[in-house]
Amino acid sequence: MENVEWLQKGLVVLLSIAFFWKLIRYMWSFLKTEKDPVRVLVTGAAGQIGYAIVPMIARGVMLGLDQPVILHLLDIEPAAEALNGVKMELIDAAFPLLKGVVATTDVVEACKDVNIAIMVGGFPRKEGMERKDVMSKNVSIYKAQAAALEQHAAADCKVLVVANPANTNALVLKEFAPSIPEKNITCLTRLDHNRALGQILERLNAHVSDVKNVIIWGNHSSTQYPDVNHATVTTSSGGKLVRELVADDNWLNTDFIATVQQRGAAIIKARKLSSALSAASAACDHIRDWVLGTPKGTWVSMGVYSDGSYGIQPGLIYSFPVTCEKGQWSIVQGLKIDEFSRKKMDATANELIEEKSLAYSCLN
Ligand SMILES: NC(=O)C1=CN([C@@H]2O[C@H](COP(=O)(O)OP(=O)(O)OC[C@H]3O[C@@H](n4cnc5c(N)ncnc54)[C@H](O)[C@@H]3O)[C@@H](O)[C@H]2O)C=CC1
């Protein structure tokens, strides 16, 4: 009998401790003024995009002006000294939101507990090369880094693959990190989306805040399909379709598409280096919208795991129009697809199917 009473008393004490502990934590969450830092991994951090993106992240461009960050920077041994130089500059910039920098050539140390992984590291395309020319070098990198992320990153880590061939690198990463949910692995086509917006803005002399809902379908390659059929412009007399305002179907169906598809190559030709500034900015846009949400009525383009929407083979990483809410993306459904679009969407899907088998042959 006495034993039962002692047990009851012990249980009451334990429950009271648990209750007060929860209460203190709850009150603390209101009292503390600063959020916990988010750990952001940037691979290839000593490279061009790395150098452009780390100050953006440290300034709050990616996660917001109230979100402290700890940067994890990874590069390979030959770039170790340059990587250390980037770390020194980050310290010298005294960014208020930057709570720490881990600069390393050890992939395990780099991936430890990261919440967001921006995978930029890889072998870049040079002038005259197609993105698939860099395939074999990059798929083996992504196979190895998948394992490190799977074992050491935070369980809910969101992954953005930037390095080319971006869709197929993301697919390789997904295949070799089976415990990371497929919804958490994406690739960057936001740069192409922003390029399409840029072309429309130039043509209409409009402001970026007035044009929305262009779409990039498919591969981040010269077969991608930039689609303006659902895009609108806010004018003084209400919302209008981009196609109506441009009033030049020939331009929209030919030069516009080719310019967006070939923009990466044009920048490489001009700079002799890839489009680091705009890629870094687009990667920040991609993560910001994924984490913080897309504005109501607006979608963006993201390379995501196909669930068969719009007749695209399930299991490819394909760029779709998506909306984001509470850290989750969803493919925009029900858009009308005309015959012209259908052909282009299938052509870029077919290239991804070919890339997938090429990637697997490189891995054997
Ligand atoms: N998806 C997109 O919209 C875009 C993709 N890209 C791609 O992004 C990638 C990076 O471009 P850049 O920064 O201009 O190239 P970069 O050559 O300046 O930098 C690449 C960095 O990756 C490092 N690296 C190589 N192997 C690595 C490994 N195993 N682990 C970690 N780091 C490694 C290199 O040492 C180098 O510092 C390229 O693949 C490029 O084609 C570039 C622009 C746009």
Ligand SMILES: O=C([O-])CC(=O)C(=O)O
């Ligand atoms: O073309 C490249 O290699 C770089 C790239 O992906 C782009 O600028 O879109």
